[in-house]
Amino acid sequence: MKSKVQQFVRKNIQALAPYSSARDEYSGKEGIFLDANENPFGVYNRYPDPYQPALKEKLAQIKNTSADQIFIGNGSDEAIDLAFRIFCEPGQDKALTFVPTYGMYEVSANINDVELIKLPLNEEFQIDRNLLQPFFSDKNLKLIFICSPNNPTGNLFRTDDIEFILKNFNGIVLIDEAYIDFCDQPSFIQKINEYPNLIVIQTLSKAWGLAGIRLGIGYMNQEILSYFNRVKAPYNISTVNQQTALDILSREDYQQKVKDILDEKEQLIQNLSDVKGILTIYPSDANFLLVEVENADELYEKLIARKIIIRNRNSVIKNCVRISVGTSGENQQLLNALKEFNND
Numbered sequence: 001m002k003s004k005v006q007q008f009v010r011k012n013i014q015a016l017a018p019y020s021s022a023r024d025e026y027s028g029k030e031g032i033f034l035d036a037n038e039n040p041f042g043v044y045n046r047y048p049d050p051y052q053p054a055l056k057e058k059l060a061q062i063k064n065t066s067a068d069q070i071f072i073g074n075g076s077d078e079a080i081d082l083a084f085r086i087f088c089e090p091g092q093d094k095a096l097t098f099v100p101t102y103g104m105y106e107v108s109a110n111i112n113d114v115e116l117i118k119l120p121l122n123e124e125f126q127i128d129r130n131l132l133q134p135f136f137s138d139k140n141l142k143l144i145f146i147c148s149p150n151n152p153t154g155n156l157f158r159t160d161d162i163e164f165i166l167k168n169f170n171g172i173v174l175i176d177e178a179y180i181d182f183c184d185q186p187s188f189i190q191k192i193n194e195y196p197n198l199i200v201i202q203t204l205s206k207a208w209g210l211a212g213i214r215l216g217i218g219y220m221n222q223e224i225l226s227y228f229n230r231v232k233a234p235y236n237i238s239t240v241n242q243q244t245a246l247d248i249l250s251r252e253d254y255q256q257k258v259k260d261i262l263d264e265k266e267q268l269i270q271n272l273s274d275v276k277g278i279l280t281i282y283p284s285d286a287n288f289l290l291v292e293v294e295n296a297d298e299l300y301e302k303l304i305a306r307k308i309i310i311r312n313r314n315s316v317i318k319n320c321v322r323i324s325v326g327t328s329g330e331n332q333q334l335l336n337a338l339k340e341f342n343n344d
């Protein structure tokens with residue numbers, strides 16, 4: 001009898017004999033290591049630990065979960081790509097997401113030759129269950145991506161809609177919580193044991209301010225994790241990145257950074273709402289604002305000329321731009337520029 005998860009795993013992945021690294025075959029820390037063709041001289045001469053146990057312990061402690069339910073990737077984009085490679089047969093299986101959303105699901109789908117079904121969000125940028133439900137019977141649909149809070153719309157999806165999908169979809173549900181630390185909604189990490197088909201991904205790139213070290217995290221049950229570990233590159237997180245992340249997670253507290261950003265966000269919302277030509281500031285559960293303006297293309301170019309770079313989302317939501325919350329000085333310069341444009 002196959003487990004629930006196993007039925008969704010590609011046959012070649014179920015049968016895969018993973019690469020057995022030197023550090024898989026002997027994982028002790030002490031000894032004379034003549035097994036990995038490493039250079040005996042130097043500082044970074046040794047391969048990193050393939051499973052990053054110290055960093056996982058730290059993350060488990062911070063997130064109140066268990067280290068043996070954690071995957072660490074070279075950015076969360078690695079986890080997204082692995083999900084396609086583990087669960088979707090190229091040229092045959094499908095994935096689904098709700099648009100507009102984060103562009104990597106589509107890029108990763110295309111790379112893996114997997115069709116991505118894109119269902120439009122409703123007027124409130126929420127999931128439309130009626131549009132979704134017919135797809136539950138598609139046997140080739142293996143994976144649903146839910147980005148909550150969603151990029152670029154900035155809002156959380158309703159918890160009961162997400163739970164509806166977790167309960168009714170016979171496949172893997174990946175919830176991308178890159179922005180979860182900016183809102184007061186609890187993470188779905190706590191539901192990993194309740195839903196065997198759930199993967200939650202988070203990242204150190206946003207609330208922790210560590211986009212430069214490329215560290216994404218997947219929270220999942222041990223069965224799904226075993227497939228991630230089989231398919232990932234053996235030494236996917238460098239020693240430098242593991243150490244840097246562990247250092248910063250041990251020393252710093254992201255709560256203060258988040259609080260500062262949220263204070264700035266409130267200020268920015270207030271100030272922007274006084275600016276002529278700002279038509280809508282959508283509610284945001286993240287560290288950015290989706291803003292409707294009169295002419296997004298024109299505004300984008302005018303700001304670029306001032307070396308102020310925002311994200312033009314006109315191609316996905318008409319006349320909308322996405323503005324990341326910056327420092328108070330940066331936000332002020334943006335506001336000054338917008339006001340000057342109005343006086344021109």
Ligand SMILES: *Cc1c(COP(=O)(O)O)cnc(C)c1O
Pocket residue numbers: 074075076077078102147151176178202203204205206211214215216
């Ligand atoms: C920024 C972002 C990420 C982060 O990706 P990393 O590869 O971890 O830097 C993931 N998902 C969404 C929706 C994002 O906006």
